[in-house]
Amino acid sequence: MTEGKLLPFRRVSGTVEELSDRALVSALAEGDQAALGALYDRFHRDVYRFAARLARNAEPDDFVQMTFLEAHRSAPRFRGESAVKTWLFGIVANLVRTHVRGESRKRRAVDAVSTMPKRPPTNPGEAITREQQRRWLAIAIEALTPALREAYLLCIVEEVPGKEAARALGIREASLWRRLSNARDALRATIEELQR
Amino acid sequence: MTAQWVPEDNELDAVARTLEANVSSRESAEQLRTSVLASAGAQNQQSRRSPAPFVIAGVAIAAALVLWVGRSAHTSVKLVITSIDIAQYEHTSDWPDYVVHLDDGRLDVQVATLDNGDRFRVTTLDAEVEVRGAHFEVGAEHDRLQSVLVREGRVEVHPKDQQVVILSAGESWNAPKLVQRDEVIAPRTLVVPTPPPIIASTPAVHAKPPHVSRSPEPPAPPPFATPPTPVAPVLAKPGEAEFRAGWAALRAGDASAAAKVFSTACNEALHEPLGEDACFWTGAAAKRAGDTATARTALEHFLKQFPTSPRASEAAALLGWLLYDAGELDAAEQDFHRAEHDRVPKVRDSAQRGLTAIQRKRAP
Numbered sequence: 001m002t003e004g005k006l007l008p009f010r011r012v013s014g015t016v017e018e019l020s021d022r023a024l025v026s027a028l029a030e031g032d033q034a035a036l037g038a039l040y041d042r043f044h045r046d047v048y049r050f051a052a053r054l055a056r057n058a059e060p061d062d063f064v065q066m067t068f069l070e071a072h073r074s075a076p077r078f079r080g081e082s083a084v085k086t087w088l089f090g091i092v093a094n095l096v097r098t099h100v101r102g103e104s105r106k107r108r109a110v111d112a113v114s115t116m117p118k119r120p121p122t123n124p125g126e127a128i129t130r131e132q133q134r135r136w137l138a139i140a141i142e143a144l145t146p147a148l149r150e151a152y153l154l155c156i157v158e159e160v161p162g163k164e165a166a167r168a169l170g171i172r173e174a175s176l177w178r179r180l181s182n183a184r185d186a187l188r189a190t191i192e193e194l195q196r
Numbered sequence: 197m198t199a200q201w202v203p204e205d206n207e208l209d210a211v212a213r214t215l216e217a218n219v220s221s222r223e224s225a226e227q228l229r230t231s232v233l234a235s236a237g238a239q240n241q242q243s244r245r246s247p248a249p250f251v252i253a254g255v256a257i258a259a260a261l262v263l264w265v266g267r268s269a270h271t272s273v274k275l276v277i278t279s280i281d282i283a284q285y286e287h288t289s290d291w292p293d294y295v296v297h298l299d300d301g302r303l304d305v306q307v308a309t310l311d312n313g314d315r316f317r318v319t320t321l322d323a324e325v326e327v328r329g330a331h332f333e334v335g336a337e338h339d340r341l342q343s344v345l346v347r348e349g350r351v352e353v354h355p356k357d358q359q360v361v362i363l364s365a366g367e368s369w370n371a372p373k374l375v376q377r378d379e380v381i382a383p384r385t386l387v388v389p390t391p392p393p394i395i396a397s398t399p400a401v402h403a404k405p406p407h408v409s410r411s412p413e414p415p416a417p418p419p420f421a422t423p424p425t426p427v428a429p430v431l432a433k434p435g436e437a438e439f440r441a442g443w444a445a446l447r448a449g450d451a452s453a454a455a456k457v458f459s460t461a462c463n464e465a466l467h468e469p470l471g472e473d474a475c476f477w478t479g480a481a482a483k484r485a486g487d488t489a490t491a492r493t494a495l496e497h498f499l500k501q502f503p504t505s506p507r508a509s510e511a512a513a514l515l516g517w518l519l520y521d522a523g524e525l526d527a528a529e530q531d532f533h534r535a536e537h538d539r540v541p542k543v544r545d546s547a548q549r550g551l552t553a554i555q556r557k558r559a560p
Contacts, residue, residue: 036236037233041229045225061220064220072232130211133201134215156212156213174552184205
């Protein structure tokens with residue numbers, strides 16, 4: 001049985017734009033199409049950005065569309081236990097997991113590492129630019145396994161609180177922290193390899 | 197010496213947050229928006245395949261919700277639920293044991309003849325309605341079953357402390373209203389002058405079977421002053437009486453007695469649909485009674501006998517806590533993992549709390 005009493009959602013006045021994120025999802029659960037449009041308007045950029053980072057070799061538009069359609073379908077299940085944005089990110093992560101083959105992706109990422117030109121010899125003391133660091137880190141993130149990548153992107157890059165991120169990914173909080181730790185170790189290892 | 201970048205966690209994360217993000221063009225975003233809304237509109241029109249259980253909230257007056265579930269290429273629609281006026285209900289379990297829990301209001305339910313092994317039930321706190329192919333209306337108020345009206349087929353009404361009621365097309369059942377301690381006045385719509393020997397009335401509650409109506413406008417019931425003689429039910433399934441007695445004991449607060457009786461029901465009805473519930477409740481009642489040894493045995497037995505039961509995760513969570521208390525953390529962890537993705541939020545939360553507790557206990 002649910003934790004709280006079930007109540008039908010009825011919006012008695014106002015437009016969807018005036019609704020909170022959660023009220024918007026409730027309206028969507030009741031079949032309010034305007035609510036779906038408003039949800040898209042509010043979050044499509046975040047969803048696009050996250051999908052683009054998570055599935056770098058796939059078309060983000062496809063994941064954006066699938067995410068909002070899945071949100072439309074599963075809105076009745078949304079319990080408000082996390083922020084709506086986190087909920088959407090969780091949908092993206094699920095879609096990427098099932099639609100992108102981890103192994104081939106890892107192979108492409110490893111290829112990316114192996115084909116990346118190694119750093120040219122520098123003069124002693126030459127500072128590494130922030131731009132160079134970002135390039136290495138971007139490659140290193142791509143080289144992460146899917147589980148580590150989604151945890152790192154959600155928690156660190158998108159700055160979703162740990163408890164919410166764990167729930168969105170369907171894992172325990174302890175597992176999330178372990179994945180983040182492993183992700184950072186893996187990133188450092190790749191960055192080190194890129195600097196040889 | 198060549199400079200090396202060896203970032204600490206903080207620096208690594210800080211740089212990660214500055215990575216450039218891809219953005220879509222405005223035109224592309226607009227096109228995508230149109231596509232999403234069009235597809236969603238089409239989604240609303242079509243029948244949907246339900247891959248996983250979902251929650252249905254009641255809808256406003258005059259906007260009945262029709263739910264199409266279980267459509268496949270080979271079979272017609274299996275189930276249609278329509279909310280009559282405002283109803284609050286929730287889909288708590290999926291096929292093969294499809295359960296809808298009704299809190300308040302009325303539902304119109306059409307269930308196609310089920311395959312072997314499938315069950316469909318509507319539950320409230322105090323009763324269950326089970327069908328294998330029927331069209332009926334069911335009403336509840338504050339989580340108590342109030343009425344069942346059968347339009348087609350056959351419906352079993354299982355009030356938790358009363359005999360099972362079997363209703364055929366045209367028949368209805370209404371909850372009795374308790375007026376004084378040993379006196380019951382049956383609702384006006386529900387008395388049959390010469391009731392059939394289908395229902396056994398409970399002593400001190402009913403004078404004669406007041407629940408079944410066979411005519412569209414049954415006469416008003418007389419008041420009952422003396423307790424009736426129970427009438428034996430026509431249909432008695434193995435373990436059924438014990439199961440009901442177990443429920444009665446549990447509701448009376450005697451979990452220990454309930455566990456014993458459920459255990460009997462479990463043994464007698466092991467290969468009946470009732471057996472699964474009886475075996476589960478043996479363990480749950482024993483745990484509630486503090487009889488950890490019996491609870492553990494019963495829950496392990498249940499999981500072995502019914503590994504794919506909709507209640508398997510719940511049983512695993514209960515067993516997990518028993519093992520945790522016994523210090524068997526590895527075994528407890530396995531059971532909590534089994535339950536952590538259950539569709540019922542309370543079961544998931546219990547499992548996740550268990551896993552957190554184990555982690556804390558293991559921490560140096």
